[in-house]
Amino acid sequence: MPPRHSSSTSASSRRKPTASKVSKVAPEEALRTWFRKNATGLPWRNADLDSKRDPYAVWISETMLQQTQVSTVRDYFVRWMKRFPTVEKLAKADEAEVFRYWQGLGYYSRAKNILKTAKLIAEAGGKFPETRKELEALPGIGAYTAGAILSLALHKREAILDGNLVRIFSRLYEISFLPTGKKESEAYWNYARTWADAPKGYMHNEALMELGRTTCKPRNPLCASCPLAGTCRSYRNGRVAEFPPTRRRLQKDWHGTVLIIESADGKILAANGGQAFLEGQLSLPHFESARMSTAGLPAKAEAYVNADDVESITECGSFRHNITVHKMECDVLHVRLNKSSMSRTLPSTYSWVPKAKASETFANSFSLKALECLADRADKA
Numbered sequence: 001m002p003p004r005h006s007s008s009t010s011a012s013s014r015r016k017p018t019a020s021k022v023s024k025v026a027p028e029e030a031l032r033t034w035f036r037k038n039a040t041g042l043p044w045r046n047a048d049l050d051s052k053r054d055p056y057a058v059w060i061s062e063t064m065l066q067q068t069q070v071s072t073v074r075d076y077f078v079r080w081m082k083r084f085p086t087v088e089k090l091a092k093a094d095e096a097e098v099f100r101y102w103q104g105l106g107y108y109s110r111a112k113n114i115l116k117t118a119k120l121i122a123e124a125g126g127k128f129p130e131t132r133k134e135l136e137a138l139p140g141i142g143a144y145t146a147g148a149i150l151s152l153a154l155h156k157r158e159a160i161l162d163g164n165l166v167r168i169f170s171r172l173y174e175i176s177f178l179p180t181g182k183k184e185s186e187a188y189w190n191y192a193r194t195w196a197d198a199p200k201g202y203m204h205n206e207a208l209m210e211l212g213r214t215t216c217k218p219r220n221p222l223c224a225s226c227p228l229a230g231t232c233r234s235y236r237n238g239r240v241a242e243f244p245p246t247r248r249r250l251q252k253d254w255h256g257t258v259l260i261i262e263s264a265d266g267k268i269l270a271a272n273g274g275q276a277f278l279e280g281q282l283s284l285p286h287f288e289s290a291r292m293s294t295a296g297l298p299a300k301a302e303a304y305v306n307a308d309d310v311e312s313i314t315e316c317g318s319f320r321h322n323i324t325v326h327k328m329e330c331d332v333l334h335v336r337l338n339k340s341s342m343s344r345t346l347p348s349t350y351s352w353v354p355k356a357k358a359s360e361t362f363a364n365s366f367s368l369k370a371l372e373c374l375a376d377r378a379d380k381a
C-alpha cells in the first residue's frame, strides 16, 4: 500500500511526537476529558453529556446524519421535532408530509423507512425496543443506528461503527485494511466494542464520532491537539498519512447495447427497473452485449420488441460511461416500430414517453448520452 500523498496531511501528523507531547493519562479518560471540554452544542445533544436521551430523537438525528453534514442537519432536525415531536405523532403523518419535511436531505427511502418504523413502534405501544436484534429488525435501522440508539440514548454498552470511527481506528491501531469483507469488518467492530463496553462507553462512542469530525479528519488531522495522540500508533510512528488505506476500486469493463425504441406515434420506450443498471430510475432499456454485435436486431432486444413490429433499425454509434465500478461502452440502436404505442399492453415496469420530452424525462446521464447519439445521427443524416 503506497503512502498517500503528503499534501493531504498536516505537518504535525507527519512528524513523530516528542516524549513531552505524549499524554500519560489513560486514553478513555483523555477522550472523555477532551469531549467534555470540546463537545459542540447540537440540538439533539443534551447539555448534560451524562444524561440519557430520547431514543426517538437519537434515531431521527442519526438517520438524518447518514451521508449529510451536521451543519445541514441542524435546521432539519429542529423543524422535524417541532412538527413530529414523538414517534406517535410521526406515525399518524402521511407520507407526502413526511417527504416535505425530509426534502433536501436526499435518499427518500430513509424517510419512507422512518415512517414505516414509526408506525410499527406506535402500534407496539410507542416504546423503542431495547435490544440490538429487535432494533435491527425494523425498516431502515442497521447496525450503526441500532448501536447509536442503545448507546447514546439508553447508555447500553453497545458499539457503533461509522466512517469516522473506521478512520480513527485505522490510524490508532495501524490497521492496513478497510472493513470491506466480513472478517475485516469484524476486526473493526471488535475495536469499537472495546471502547463501548466500558464504564461511560456511551460517551466514548459519541466522543469518537466528534473526534473524527473535528480532529482526526480525513485530511489534515489535528494530531497535535488530539486527546489520543499518546496512544495513536500511526502518530507515534510518523505514519498517519498511510492510514486508512485508500479504497481501491477495481474497474470492470462492460459492453452493452442501449435501445431507443420509437413507436409509430413518436413515443420512446422507458424502463423503470429490471435493467442491468439504474435500478429505481427511469432509463432506456439496455443489456450486456458483445462488441460489434449490432447488425440487425440483437436477440436480447426481443425482450422489448417483437421482430415483426420493427420498421427499421439504425446504428447510432456508441458512448462511454462509468457507473459505480463499471467502465462502460454502449452501442446505441434506434429501433423504429410500425405500430403505435397503444397497440401493446406493457408490464408495469415499462412506459412510453413522448420523444419530444425524452431528454427532460430521463434524469440520468446514461440515457441522455444515448439520446445525444440519436440526435447526432439525425444531424448527420
Ligand code: SF4
Pocket: 013, 168, 171, 172, 215, 216, 217, 221, 222, 223, 224, 226, 227, 228, 229, 232, 234, 235, 240
Ligand atoms: S487519532 Fe489523533 S493522533 Fe491519531 S491520527 Fe487521528 S488525530 Fe492524529
